[in-house]
Amino acid sequence: MKTIIRNARVLTMDDGDTILNRANVLIDGDVIAAVGPDVAFPEGDVREIDGGGRLVMPGLINAHFHSPVNHLKGSLDSLPLEIFMLYESPALDAAAMSARAAYVRTMLGAMEMLKNGVTAVQDDAFFVPAPTPEIIDAVMQAYADSGIRATMALDQPDVPEIEKLPFLGDMLPPNLKADLSAPAPMDSVGLLECYDHLIRSWHGAEGGRLSAAVSCSAPQRVTPDYFAALDDLSRTHDLPFYIHMLETKLQRVLGDEKFGGRSLIRYVHDLGFLSERLNIIHAVWIDDADIDLIAAAGSVVAHNPISNLRLGSGVMPFRKLRDKGVPICLGTDEAIADDAINMWLVAKFAGLIHNITDPDYERWPKAAEVLDCLIRGGARAMRPSVKLGRIAPGYQADLIMVDLDTLPFTPLNDLKRQLVYCETGSSVRLTMVAGRVVVEDGKVSTVDEAALRAEARAHAARFAGNQSEVDQAAADLQPYYREMYLKAAGRQVGMNRWVGDAAHAIQQG
Ligand SMILES: [Zn+2]
Structure with a gap:
């Protein structure tokens, strides 16, 4: 089957960012x-x-996402990561979900992304209390059915909660300390069996549209032995390796407390696991030496500006990373920390937030740079076996058509700036993944959307009965986590990634 889009404007995203004012695009x-x-x-x-009055451009790539909380958007007021995680990923059976519910929640996110012009997603999926082959299959089947391009990893710790955080051992009463010292719900043997299932069953499935990645979640959340096994798996199959690093100031302090004064980036470097396969997620509280290590290793950094604001994490040093040639991709992070799952908004925030960190306006991000991160950075992060991220012969037909006869583009002054600063997804008229039209004129063609929404509401109603146990467990721990958080927040760490007087205010008490 061939498709021809005629007479469209085309943003090629080739090396020269060429825009063709009137062209045909043939898809075979x-x-x-x-x-x-x-x-x-x-x-x-x-x-x-008919592409008349429309723009064809590569589909957007959501390079960092966690589908397992797709059903929780808007559930929480803003909270710092460490406290937020008590509610978001408790290791409780009460938070576990049926395979069908996991399928439905995955589909919710996939539909929302496809309708907004996202053609590819990297899902760092955590499962509470632990993954199973059935739930892995449910998530991957949803991606298969939705039509989106997806890469999934299993984001699971294999150390007890208390070992991932500073100070808590001295703060908790004995009963809670015992709870948090319990082994992780699944050990590395079990987790590697799950990876074996994921890779055997799904890596390269659907004509290569689906693939596996590996994840250690974060270096402080895994044993060095499990970390090594994951690095091995990533190298053997050439898989992206997802790792959250220095998202928060507390994680900077953790390096001082638990890793001999080393930053977590240096800790991973010293273990020998910094590589070009790594997707370093967040990298907010990194210093110049960390940036040099990242650049030398050729790792990618995943920038999630809305999540970083929602959780008060701080602002990633965008220009310093760009100056050293570090590839940056963009992500929403999860639907409970960037509740709209909208990559246009992520691009806009990436284009704006850095302006208040540096008075030198020549160092502020340009729209073309943001698009470079959004498209080329995302394609680089995914390590696809096919060519992604360009409207050019030989590249995958992952593309969107944007209506230029809409208010965000009227009048058309500068295409790239209006894509970054004006568009919110409302002008996307068609989404194509691997040559297949999956959204057209606002309708997803791969699923009965209304039925799926209704089923999602039914699952949520059943799940709501379990929420009180999760909330109670979080409430019991909250005072100690707050004390830990404030102690770390007040520590001098030789840098400040908060804006304005935030660091000063906390040191004044
Ligand atoms: Zn994340």
């Missing part, structure tokens, strides 16, 4: 076969799409 199977003003109408079975 899952790849782009030809692009240009003179591409002729092909022979045979062809679908023709």
Whole structure:
């Protein structure tokens, strides 16, 4: 099956950011076969799409996401990460979900992304209390059915909660200390069996549209032995390796307290696991030496500006990373920390937040740089076995059509700036993944959306009965986590990634 889009404006995202003002795009199977003003109408079975007044551009890539909380958007007021996680990922059976509910919640996120023009997602999926083959299959089947391109890893710790955090051992009463010292719900042997299932069953499935990644969640959340096994798996299969590092100031302090004064970046470097396969997620509280290590290793950094604001984590040093040539991709993080799952908003925030960290306006992000992170950075992070992120022959036909006869683009002054600063997803008219149209004129073609929403509400109603146990467990721990958080917040760490007087205010008490 061939498709030709005729007479569209095309943002190619080639090395020169070429914009073609009027061109045809020919798609043959899952790849782009030809692009240009003179591409002729092909022979045979062809679908023709009128691109007049519309823009064709590569689909957006959500390079960091956690699908298991897709059903929890808007559930919490803003909280710091360490306290937020008590509610978001408690290791309680009460928080476990059926495979069908996991399928439905995964589909909710996939639909929302596809409708907004996201064609690919990297899902760092955590399962509470632990993953099973059935639930892995449910999530991957949802991605298969939705039509989105997806890479999934299992974001699971294998150390007790108390070992991941500073100070708590001295603060907790004995009963809570015992609770938090319990072994992780699944050991590394069990987790590696789950990875074996994920890779055997799903890596390369759906014609390569689905793939596996590995994740250690964060270096402080795993044993060095499990970390090594994951690094091995990542190298053997050439899989992206997801790792949250220095998201919060507390994690900087953790390096002082538990890793001999080393930053977590240096700790991972010393273990030998900094590599070009790593997706370093957040990298907010990194210093210049960390940036040099990241650049030397060739790792990618995943920037999640809305999540970082929602959880008060701080502002990533964007320009310093760019100056050292570190590739940056963009992500929403999860739907409970960036509740809209909207990559247009992420791009806009990435284009704005850094302006208040540096008075030198020549160092502020430009719209073209934000698009570079959004598209090229995302494609780089995914390590795909196919070519992604460009409207050019030989690249995957992962593309969107944006209506330019809409208010965000009227009048059309500068395409790239209006994509970054004006568009919110409302002008997306078509989303194509691997040559297949999955959204057209606001409708997802791969699923009965209304039925799915109704089922999601039914699952949520059943799940609500378990929420009180989760809330009670979190409430019991909250005072101690607050004390820990404030102690770390008041520590001098030789840098400040909060804006304005935040660091000063906390040191004044
Ligand atoms: Zn994350």
